[in-house]
Amino acid sequence: VSARAWLSERLGRADRATASVRGGPSWAYALGWAIVALLLVQALTGAALAAFYAPTVTDAWASVAYVQDQMPGGWLVRGLHHHGASAIVIVAGLHLVQTALFGAYRRPRELVWWIGILLLLLVFAFAITGFVLRWDQAGYWANKVEVGIVAGTPVVGGAIERLLLGGNDYGNLTLTRFYALHVVVLPGLFLLAAFGHVVLARRHGATPRRDRRGATPIPRWPRQTARDVIAMAAAFSALLAYSFVAGGADLMAPADPSQAYDARPLWYFRWLFELRELAGAAELVAALTTPALGAGLLLALPVLDRQPELYPRRRRIWLGVFAGMVTTIVGLTVASFARDASDDALTERRHAAAQRASRARALAVANGVPATGAQDVFTTVPMYRARTLYAQYCQSCHAADSPDREGPIIAPGHGDRGWLRGFLAAPSSDPYWGKTKLAKTENAMAPVELPDAELDDLVELLYAESGATDVDAGKVARGKAAFESACTDCHSLAEGVASDSGPGLARLGSRDWYTSVIGNPTSPVHMGDFAEMPRFDRELTIVDRDLIAGFLVWLRTATPADLAALGPL
């Protein structure tokens, strides 16, 4: 007894060689198998992705970005999963068109047709529930709009919205729900329906083209099976090639409820998007009624078209209606993409969004995503808080390019030897105190006039106060003499000592000194009554003042290139 015969008996089924195809083999029948191949890819890639995915608002984006950018081949698996869904929509569409053209929805195959349409709707449900899981700007905002449309359903809309979101607003439960739908509920329903679809289709057999109905049935194996397998291989190859060329699937910046984003639905819903756009005030009709009508028409096709014969001429009306539907959908889809392509402002915003996305992903790779949430990945740039505070509280009075500048320019090299030398030479010049009111009064500091060598020593002395370690001790010692002769009328280097005509210079340019000046420049040890800068010790905590001070100390040795390398905030 051969192994195959043994197995056949155990399985209680006839050898597959005995199954036959009416009207001979056809490539048209292979479309269904191509879908099966694509579904298998979805199941496998989906299982792999699920092994990484964390369905919480803080971690979802981070876990997807981790697969995408840090796992070898992760980008390809995501690409296959994302584009695989598109491929299923395309092949299922072809399968549907083929079935309609051949009239295979007709009695007694109505159930096969109806279950097929249910399967197509489930594919769309997969797409919608899957898109939001990545929790990036694209998925988040598209989902908001989709849920908003559903919420607009009369009477039950609000309840459905709360069921979908898992409460009153987007949150952790929203993600766990969409995740459960996507990986448990929908696959279960889909398997059940697909099983019914295939079993019934097999039971009724193929519906050949009219001109081949008389042909003798041929065994399914191997002539039809060969076509099926080739179609499966072709579908997978095309998907693989496309995913490679497309570089996988995109991933935008983390979802951010405060950040405007040009949300667009997945391409296969674009026709509905365009319909809304065209419908204007009647958009609820467009958004809810049209798909319902379309699906209703498809469902009703076997009931409406009951000609006993398959003569295409007799079925003209129904084929015409069907063709009209397909044409409208394709036309609207093209129109929607064309409209976006011609919008320059949109292209610009898209470009900015793409840049934000790549910055977020680069930071996630470099620094990891903070446990507080994916949006905080932007705070992992160096000195984020210090620079944010600086931008918020200091920049408008101190940036070289600020139209409102009122104080000295603060830029890379601030407080280094060159800066000190320039200051001593011309304290009231524009880059230094020139913009202040003090500079125009007789209380302004006079330029220090010393021979070059002595000025050098004085600069070294002041520079040493900052705590810098690259100090020439000999120069500092000599600088003390210069300081005694040129500066002590107004200034002191002793800690905490002020004079009535000038600020104390102890620890000038050090982190402590900056913290203190930022806190209260009107202190007698600093500018006293001459201060124009406001005190920040009431607005900023000492921790924040210290962070800004740290940034200012960093600036002393930084170059403009260093500053640029920190990246934007």
Added chain:
Amino acid sequence: MADDDPDPARRKFLRLATCGVGGALGVAAAAPALSLIIAPARRDTVTSPSEPIDVGPAERAGQVWQRVDVIAPVVRDAWVSAQGVVLGAAYVRRAGEQVQALSAVCPHLGCAVGFDAARPAFLCPCHDSRFSAASGEVIDRAGPAKRGLDPLPIEVKDGRLRLTWIRYKLDTAAREPA
């Protein structure tokens, strides 16, 4: 062989009983799962204190609308208590002595509205609703929004802008809290 059945009544009873027990079993097994699934829909799972939120120093509100992030100090999101959660954005400006605030949540379907300073007008990037920079009212009837941007209560206290974050029902002409 129904025809050979010696006791049709018994057979009928068995049929009913089988269906009844099977059906009851199904319902009993599904009920707890379904009621758990429905439970969150009946409560507010994402909550934050309703007190006004600090959105920055009063100087932020100038002549031109300025976007500010609305960040709740703490949000309870199901099992998590998270700090510094971005709820959304608002636009603030000073009009005379008054400080005004508009929610950046599009009253159509809730997308974040941007401000186009060149026009100037508010623009929702999702479905092209446009709102007047002067009042926040809908300016272009072609957009699908049924009402203008929602004003939010805002006050200045100790030199800080304090904004009360309210979400309104979407896609309605009337303005009622969600």
